[in-house]
Amino acid sequence: MQIIKGLIEKHYDSIVSLRRHFHTYPELSAQEYNTQQRILEELSALGLAPHKIAGTGVIAKLQGALPGKTIAIRADIDALELQDECGKPYQSQTPGVCHACGHDGHTAMLIGAAKTLVELKDRLAGTIIFLFQPSEECFPGGAAPMVEEGALADVDAIIGTHLWQSLSSGTSGISYNRMMASPDSFTITIKGRGGHGSMPHQTVDALLVGAQVVTALHTIISRNIDPLEQAVLSIGSFKSGDTFNIIPDTATLIGTVRSFTMEIKKIVFDRMEQIVSGICLAAGATFQIEKNLGFPPVINNPQIAEVFANASVETLGAENTLTIDPVMGGEDFSVYLEKVPGAFIFIGTGNKDKGIIYPQHHPKFDIDEKALAYGTEIMVRTAMKLSSSNENLKR
Structure with a gap:
């Protein structure tokens, strides 16, 4: 649907502004109180009824006008114990704390997806659950408490994205089985x-x-x-x-x-x-x-990974939707995948022309903010495809 791209263009400036806000005021795992409050305010302004979960997390539900499946979309919201040296106007104002892994962008994209899906409510099948998860960077992580407090109740499938510096902006990367170790x-x-x-x-x-x-x-x-x-x-x-x-x-x-x-x-x-x-x-x-012993490996459901890839093709083109080898980094998104079928995709953020060359967890890490629009669009398209699907989703 072309309307999706238009709505994301409409919300793009607010998504970028949110990302910069979260980057400027990062908070460590289990300390994301101000981040949580801002998320609650943004979702409440959309007419949703968000509430707190897992301490500093947030959960909200959007009911579509048409019958369909229940799909969860997850973003992690915590920052790293690292001094920010990105040198941009939005550089961290909290000494020794920095969004050097892209979670500021994940949070902003999911809010952007919520804004977009609310405007598509009359065309939306099923239910979308928005999960803003704390403490991904700090073992044992925030996914387990989210699950324990009912984040996946009645959920048919879950999706998540990760901004990924080693992929160029304007591309995505996905594996149809093993994704992260x-x-x-x-x-x-x-x-x-x-x-x-x-x-x-x-x-x-x-x-x-x-x-x-x-x-x-x-x-x-x-x-x-x-x-x-x-x-x-x-x-x-x-x-x-x-x-x-x-x-x-x-x-x-x-x-x-x-x-x-x-x-x-x-x-x-x-x-x-x-x-x-x-x-x-x-x-x-x-x-x-x-x-x-840490989190389980992230093993993508091939069926849902295919839907993710199709959404990426619609957003970025087939030539920019890449099948990638697994990476040896870990992610507690795997905890959700032990309960319901789902998939995880990387959204490229690297851009040598803009000097965006530093890897995740580096003091000078930054992203090409155009990737925020791409990631938001891919999430929206994937969620809508899955929620309206007649296929049986199996783990």
Whole structure:
């Protein structure tokens, strides 16, 4: 429907203004009180009856004039603990807090979708549920509390979008199965026996043991995982010792494992235990491994992904609707997908000509704001297609 594009053009300036407002005044996970209030005000002004959910989240319902399915659209609303260096007039005014992942845009797009769908109410089949979710950036995340408080009650399917810098503005990317990995973390604490740096023979050098562990752990993916399978193991922190002439008695390693299946996850963590145990035994050290299993992987429903792709073709053209490989980042949108069928799509935001080249979670991260119109239109078209569909949606 051409009317959709026209309505989004009508609301585009307000969507951009909202995105800039949220970018200027970001709030961390579970602290999105002002963000929540602004969302409530915007949705109430549309004649909807939004209410709070999961602490700092918001849920609202739009009933169409025609019979149909109930479709949920989700946006995450929290920011990151990061200093904003985007250098724009809308740069964060909150020290050490920054929307460097695009959630400000997600929130603005979903409000824009609500504005558009309200004007299409007479043509709308079924019911649209707008979910503004807190705490995506902070494990255990906000999706589980949303579900526990009834966000998916009577919902037939759910969709979500993510602004994605590595894709060019004017394109979208979707996978018809695996989309995003399960993000797990671990902490390895190695205990040795400290001593004077001039007398290493009297010690069990935890730093040296830790270094051997780091090297050995990186063989797990290359030597124990099928090369055709997808998995990542990375060490992000290695802390041991404080001064030049003291051999430390403790080393702490913190890292992440990314995978798509429980089988691969088990292989990685089992081998981790074997490797750390063997190296520590040989050195005379002891160890402890703490595992923190994260969200499930985001696995798109192929049927709904196809509807998403068709909506993108109508918005951006077939040549700009890309089938992409899965990414190893994680997302708690997967929690919804465990309950109802759904799909997740990336909306490109990169633009080298505008200097928009910095990746997610970078202090200079920004987006090409034209992507806000594209993402809003794709969400509206997908929601309307699904709500009016006669097909049985299966997980």
